[in-house]
Amino acid sequence: MKKVWILVFLMSTMLMASCTRPDDQDDDHDNGDDITIPTCDVVVPETVGDMIHVMAVSLPHSTVTGNIDNFINPCKPVDVNPLFFTHSTLRTHQVTMAFDHIHPIQSVRWTHVMEDGIDTVASVSIDVSLNGFSYQRVIQGHALTESLTTIALGGTMAKYVRFVFAADEGKTYGIQDIRFTLDRGYMIKEDVGWTQAFYRTSGWTGADGIFSYNLSSGSRTIGAIGKTGFVFSDTIIGQVNPETHQRSNWSIINNTVGYYDPALPFDDAFSFDYVIENNRAVSMFVPDAYTGKRARHLLDGDGLSISHAKEGLLTNSGDGTMWRSNVLPNALTIDLKTEEAVHHLYLWNDNEVPTYGVKTFSLSISSDGDTWDLVGTYGLDQASGNPGEPYTLALDLDGISTRYLKLDILEGFDEHMVGLGKLMMTGDAGRYLFGSIEANHELTTPTSHERTSRLWLQDGIVIGDTFYNFPLLVKDFEGFFKVFSVGLISMPVIDGTFDRNNITYHSTPLQVTAADGGILYFGAGVMDHRDIDGYLYVYGYKDGPGRHLVVARFLPEDIMHFNRWRYYDGQDWSVNAEHAAPLIDKVSPELSVTYIPEGLHAGKFMLVVMEGTVTGRIAYAIGETPYGPFSDYTLIYQTTEHTYLRDAFTYNAKLHANVSTPGNYLISYNVNTTTFGALGDARIYHPRFIRMIEVKEKE
Incomplete structure (x- = not known):
């Protein structure tokens, strides 16, 4: 064209x-x-x-x-x-x-x-x-x-x-x-071949969002070419007339995956996968594990005015924010993953229906999850049911060392239903602690509002033979949508293919409402730096005001041990996610940071974004380290889809390291529309690709 x-x-x-x-x-x-x-x-x-x-x-x-x-x-x-x-x-x-x-x-x-x-x-x-x-x-x-x-x-x-x-x-x-x-610099070429590979006329016919992974070696670095897996968020399944570009018999599901095999001829190298149930396409990754009155809500920050601080005030809305059960007695068991010095435990009682709150409970600790030592038995007052509820009880545990904590729910204010609002643990110097939690029983039926829940996939990484992804839990909210939490998905990779029959869903502390009112979301981009310093870097953004890049890092073996994650605070690596420092403004919710091994920016780190999220301005900035300082943006491309597609806009540019080679970088961006009816045009809602090719000095 x-x-x-x-x-x-x-x-x-x-x-x-x-x-x-x-x-x-x-x-x-x-x-x-x-x-x-x-x-x-x-x-x-x-x-x-x-x-x-x-x-x-x-x-x-x-x-x-x-x-x-x-x-x-x-x-x-x-x-x-x-x-x-x-x-x-x-x-x-x-x-x-x-x-x-x-x-x-x-x-x-x-x-x-x-x-x-x-x-x-x-x-x-x-x-x-x-x-x-x-x-x-x-x-x-x-x-x-x-x-x-x-x-x-x-x-x-x-x-x-x-x-x-x-x-x-x-x-x-x-x-x-x-x-x-x-x-000297970069030439920018539209990669028509890659763009056309994602223009499909049957089945998978477009998607919002794209991330790519090497499923052969797991490496996510420049030049690590191999069998590639893609994950997509909202996806259109249906038929397309290639002459008119009009979709027919189409529906939208919330996520799918795809593959690229460089060993095959290019025209045959791409394939797409999604789930069919009862002759209809359905999402591969579902939000069920994050909805209902599940125990996992007790440890996340959703519903607190400040996520990781005892000063946080609890909502009186129970849509995915609190735990509830109709079984008494009951028990809640927390696993911190490693031994930690626990100084305080803060409890918020059920603030949606205060009469369902916990009345008495006992607390025990264990190093192995088998042998338990009783700490004490405690009473809880009812919550007020008002919005902005402070914690109900604070327990001083005097730095006791433990991996597991168990709350045996002995009595509730109601004979048939019991609930709890939030739990929060702090360690040395008031450090926020996170763990996984299980209940003997929990109510799993989603509320009516939660029926709009879906998972939008952020970035991820392959570690060993397991793929990890940081999905956003999204629900309809006040006529639009809102992100309520960041999760973690784990899924085996078998022979270069995602094993979609064995998906596990985990909770994380990676969405944080800070004391200044800003909200941090981690998972927008993951950089593989294992070969250089051993770490994986997870990038995110802080909203309000502006949209600023933030970063965390961890060793591969600690991907689910969140108490070992560290967050760059502008000077050093902090244990507190809220301390993550803004590194550069005007980033987009999907982005990339890539180590450049040779050439013009050898040894540097290239951030690629859609500057300002939906401006159509694809830009890069160069960092001296994975955490900056970053240069000013260099504008390299301005999209044009808005000039010929109905109410179109573009967003979320990123570099795909493992399908790039030194000096030749593949960048994608998304195309969407503000008018639902315009999605009938198949030229909308599939990724576009450009090449960023280094201009070298003459030899």
């Missing part, structure tokens, strides 16, 4: 230029129509100083004499086939030149026509664009005092360059030649 567009653009501009040549034009100078440009070996621009080829010229306002096709021919000698400008419908002449893709421009070489009766352009302004719609002025009134003037652009990224110069009545301006040279 891109080649067709270029051909159409070239033909239209040639036609337009020929139509602007008046029949009575005084032809004292050569218009180039009878010049034959000799053939030559055209060098594909790849290294610094190479000539960038112009694919088309647009002259929308000017009367021009000269052969445009010859003027942009890369084999044209400098001293033949100039262009002459005699009139403009504006006060300026505007010459727009288009390349085949985005280049970092080192310089423009402007050559005057040095003939009697031909005026030279005194000065020129230069505008650049990545997409042909939005232009930025980078040169204002640059004087052209020599017959050949070189204008340095310093690596400015552009696919379109517009020259603007004065159009004085009665003057004929001549341009002998314009040439561009390539600078």
Whole structure:
């Protein structure tokens, strides 16, 4: 499609230029129509100083004499086939030149026509664009005092360059030649092959969100090419008419997976997988484990005004925030995964229905989960049922060392139902502690509001023969949607394939409402740095105000031992997620940070985002370490889907390390629409891909 567009653009501009040549034009100078440009070996621009080829010229306002096709021919000698400008419908002449893709421009070489009766352009302004719609002025009134003037652009990224110069009545301006040279940096090419591979006409026909993983070795680094697995969030299943792009008999499910096998021919290398039940497609990853009145709600931060602090106030809404059971007596068992010094245990009683609260319980501890030591028996008051409920009871445990804690529920205020709001443990220096929790019995039926729950998949990692992912639990909320928690999925990988019959769901402390009102979400991107420092880095973002990058790290064996995770606080690695420091603003909810092993940014870390989330501005920033400091953003691409697809917007750009090679990076972004009916167009709702190709120095 891109080649067709270029051909159409070239033909239209040639036609337009020929139509602007008046029949009575005084032809004292050569218009180039009878010049034959000799053939030559055209060098594909790849290294610094190479000539960038112009694919088309647009002259929308000017009367021009000269052969445009010859003027942009890369084999044209400098001293033949100039262009002459005699009139403009504006006060300026505007010459727009288009390349085949985005280049970092080192310089423009402007050559005057040095003939009697031909005026030279005194000065020129230069505008650049990545997409042909939005232009930025980078040169204002640059004087052209020599017959050949070189204008340095310093690596400015552009696919379109517009020259603007004065159009004085009665003057004929001549341009002998314009040439561009390539600078150090990155060329950006639309990867039509990869994009078309995700345009499907039957079954899986598009999805929102995409992450990729090496299922052969588990490595997620540049050049780690192997059998690749993809995970997607909301996915459209149905049929597509390839002529009209219209979907039919389609439905949306919340997540699917796919595969890419580089050992196969490219056209056969992609496949997609989803679950069929009762002849209909259903989501592979389901939210059931996170809904209802389950014990796991007791340890997460959902429903607390501050997630990881005893000052947190509890909601009186029971939609997935509290535990409840109709079995008495009952027991709640917490596993901290390792021995920890526990100083305090804070309890919030059931604040949705206070009469269901716990009345008395005993607390025991254990190092092995088999032999238990009684700590004491305690009473709990009823909660008030008001929004913003403080903790009901604080137990001082004096730093007792234990791995397991068990609360035996002895009595409730109601004979038939018992519930509890939240539990929170702190360790040394008030450190927040997290663990898994099980109840002898829990109510699992979701509330009516929870029936809108679904899992949207964030990033993940393969460790050994297990795939891990950090899904978002999403529910409808006030006419839109809201993220309520970040979970953890584990699933075996067998022979390069996700084992979707053995999925386990875990809770995490990775969504945090901080004391300043900001909310942190971890899992937006995972960087594999195991070969360098042994760690896996999990990136996220903090909302409010702005959207700032944050990062945690852990050793692979500790992926489910959250008390061993550490969060970068701007100076060091903190045990407290709330202390995670903002590293750079304007990130997107899906992103990537990648270690660059060689080339222009060797030894550095490249953050790729859709700057500002839905702006269409794909950008990168360079970090000195996995946790910064990061440079300012460099804009590399501006999406155009909004210009030809109904109410479309783009978002969530990221680099896919394990399907990239050194100096050649594959980047994806999502395409969506604000109008549900527009999803009937299959060009909406499948990922697009671009290539970021390094320009190297000449050898």
